[in-house]
Amino acid sequence: MIPQVSLIIARPPRGDENPLNSPKRKRSKRPARSYFGDRTIGKVAVIAGVSKATVSRFFNSPGLLSRDTSARVEQAIQRVGYIPNLLAGALTTKRTGLIAAVIPSIAQSIFSSTIQSVTDALAAEGYSVLLALTGSNDEYARRQVMSVVGRRPDGIILTGASLDAETRAQLRATRIPTIETWDLPDDPIDLAVGFSHAKVGAAVAKHALARGRKRTLVISATGARALERCRSFTQTMTGQGAPPPALCTFEGTTTFGKSRRALAAHLDGGGRPELVFCSSDIGAHGVIAELHERGIRIPDDIAVIGFGDLDFAADLAPSLTTVKIDGSAIAQKTAEFLLLRARKKRIANPIVDIGFELIVRSSG
Amino acid sequence: MIPQVSLIIARPPRGDENPLNSPKRKRSKRPARSYFGDRTIGKVAVIAGVSKATVSRFFNSPGLLSRDTSARVEQAIQRVGYIPNLLAGALTTKRTGLIAAVIPSIAQSIFSSTIQSVTDALAAEGYSVLLALTGSNDEYARRQVMSVVGRRPDGIILTGASLDAETRAQLRATRIPTIETWDLPDDPIDLAVGFSHAKVGAAVAKHALARGRKRTLVISATGARALERCRSFTQTMTGQGAPPPALCTFEGTTTFGKSRRALAAHLDGGGRPELVFCSSDIGAHGVIAELHERGIRIPDDIAVIGFGDLDFAADLAPSLTTVKIDGSAIAQKTAEFLLLRARKKRIANPIVDIGFELIVRSSG
DNA sequence: TGTTGTTATGCAACCGGTTACATGAAACCG
């Protein structure tokens, strides 16, 4: 009894008059109202004079309801301004309608248009995209991924993030459909849609050699994939008797300025490459600007090759020779895979090599 | 006693043989297993020999548990490989830890770095970002926003999207903290962090006039904000006796190529502006490229002014005169606002003008 | 008219957590 008294004293929240004689008053209502107050399916049901189940069916299997009921429910929904709580539904159905996109950065990233396409494609099917930015810190990436898993997405798209073996194993253990894109890992977690960075490096090297350019410079970010292209470029060049390429790298994302200054430093240091291979078109753009400034002719004195075939590549002067990756094809295949998994269909070939194309324009 | 027996009989988990004599068999188990199977808080609790509540407290108020219990729970978590289901928790707490970012596009958008910063800042507090891409279609934007609301985010960040009055009203009615960024609407939904596009247009116009340039060309995307800058630029110019600026617009996002071709067309059509004002640095970049091609001197013959102070602006040749918006300050204030709202603190000044800066470099 | 389907709905048991309140044990106090 005494605790009861102390309880009454401790709780004079709102109006609450008349708390007398309720010998075993059960839990008073929870405090934290959601912003939605009581605009729930239950309220709609009461107003429409039907059960919660019927309102639920109004949304999920409208065909079951009679014309009359359907109309009453619809009215009630309007009156209340009801918007279904997708979280609550997801708890039962085990389908959150969430797709996680894990990506190092969205600011001027080569991947962002892929994410854009995937998001568009999936939005049409009612999915929303959860964004997880990993930066280039591995430990941080791990935490981001685990946090994402806690939200039980229906799918995870990994793009450009490098995860350690343990995180990959944990991810596999969740059994969440996972798609690695823009790469073809040796040991995929689940599905993969990408291309071989090694082949890209080799193809560019062969092109350079075919044009008789042997002294080369690589300007690259330090991402694992960019370095892989660089490695195979180097290997192919030296394999054909060319001298090992010079290498300038920088941390983080590629920018126009970083790349431009990298080239400037190299030239000032006495470097005289016949060809510069950049890890991104953005970098190539910076290189072209610097060469222009110095009055060096492209490609006669120095050829330039980029990566990505970004929207401006064809419009540069000279137009940029680069490697085109069909990002929207990756996006499309990725969306398709996710939908197949959602429908529990078998996927015959879970690893898709989307290929790439060396687009030879005037710069090299 | 009987329930015990029936329980034993009723549960021959697999193989479902022997369904005899269960007169009122209760609901068989639900079909759709989640990917996580039964790795739930309940399982952990059983293994650790405690109640679900205790496991929950292990995560949410670890201080309450005894050293011993805490250790046992932790072990059980490890053994099970348990990852808490944030959705389930959110249902009770009414805090989803989700922040929705509504934005027209992330591919090469001036806003994407703001989203990036906000995401980083909020990730540290345990929030995840839900991405909603609206495109430039109003109806589509409306649907995206409503779909987002169904997920009950703890906050909504509106950037660059234009919503009709009804959608805005609905959004206000949800009482979800909403921040409009990169703009200062007349009638904000809730909070706003931005700057006046009209003032930007006016400032650029005054700068042009101060340098004696009267014949101008505006190359702009058709977004509401870009047009607003254009409008006030025009008004200020004509107000000072200059002729009305010529105007080239294009739909969708600004690209290097679109902008470059727009200028080319204008010049070919006989236009002879003294200054070109672009709605984006990307566009200005294209303009500079075209002027270079034609051997037109910048800024002596034609000056160029951009918008955004993107990372390459200072590195162009000539370096680009542009309007700098402190996107990370917007992001920081936005994150701060959201956290304040989450903690139910009062916000003294809900509309923040972050200002802008005209950065005069060599191009104009 | 009794039987058997259909249809449209309601009932209530979940989903996987959180948390107000209850409880038992140990610590503290005069």
Add this chain to the structure above:
DNA sequence: CGGTTTCATGTAACCGGTTGCATAACAACA
């Protein structure tokens, strides 16, 4: 040493939906 706190934990009622099963009302059929 009885009474009061404090501490650690358990119990069970939610959160807001979904859905298997039951049922009532009718139509169709023999």
